[in-house]
Amino acid sequence: MARRTIVLDAGHRQSLKNTGASGHGNTEAWVMWDFCRRVKRGMRVVAPRWTVHLTRPTKELIIPLQNRISLCRAVKADILVSCHMDAGPASARGPSAFYGDMCGSARLAGCIYNRLMQLRWYKPYGRGVHHHTKVGKGSVYILRAAPCPSALIELGFITNKWDWWSMVKSIWRRIRINRKVRAGIRDFFRNR
Numbered sequence: 001m002a003r004r005t006i007v008l009d010a011g012h013r014q015s016l017k018n019t020g021a022s023g024h025g026n027t028e029a030w031v032m033w034d035f036c037r038r039v040k041r042g043m044r045v046v047a048p049r050w051t052v053h054l055t056r057p058t059k060e061l062i063i064p065l066q067n068r069i070s071l072c073r074a075v076k077a078d079i080l081v082s083c084h085m086d087a088g089p090a091s092a093r094g095p096s097a098f099y100g101d102m103c104g105s106a107r108l109a110g111c112i113y114n115r116l117m118q119l120r121w122y123k124p125y126g127r128g129v130h131h132h133t134k135v136g137k138g139s140v141y142i143l144r145a146a147p148c149p150s151a152l153i154e155l156g157f158i159t160n161k162w163d164w165w166s167m168v169k170s171i172w173r174r175i176r177i178n179r180k181v182r183a184g185i186r187d188f189f190r191n192r
């Protein structure tokens with residue numbers, strides 16, 4: 001297995017007030033920080049020669065978006081994956097994926113999204129893979145500025161009780177989601 005360098009970005013906390021979406025007593029910033037460090041830990045087991053860098057190594061740190069991009073440059077990242085959760089009406093649910101401008105980004109987003117779609121609680125609610133200009137308010141800085149293939153994954157809606165339950169409450173489901181994200185990243189490198 002070749003060496004790979006992956007930058008995992010837990011969305012938000014680029015300022016003190018920026019905690020992202022919130023729902024059911026949890027903030028997106030915290031849920032994603034916790035998720036990303038678990039993905040990193042899991043990656044160490046399945047792909048020990050790969051290096052995973054977290055843009056937000058501790059939950060308290062405030063990291064401007066520019067610093068996340070400079071981290072990608074500094075470590076010569078092969079890919080950047082940013083993890084988020086959506087907010088919306090209580091009935092809105094399901095994951096979606098967005099891709100950046102660098103060549104390979106769409107395939108990266110697709111690889112992770114397709115793996116998530118294998119999960120029975122996500123499958124009927126998939127919201128598709130889109131270019132970053134389709135994200136709510138215009139485009140996403142991190143996907144525009146990334147010096148490597150980049151994807152932003154919305155792991156369901158924190159405002160939906162089932163999506164929230166899958167990411168926060170159910171350890172069993174969260175482990176499976178974690179595995180699918182890792183499998184998607186490995187698919188990307190495998191099928192080049």
Ligand SMILES: [Zn+2]
Nearest residue numbers: 011020084085
């Ligand atoms: Zn977000």
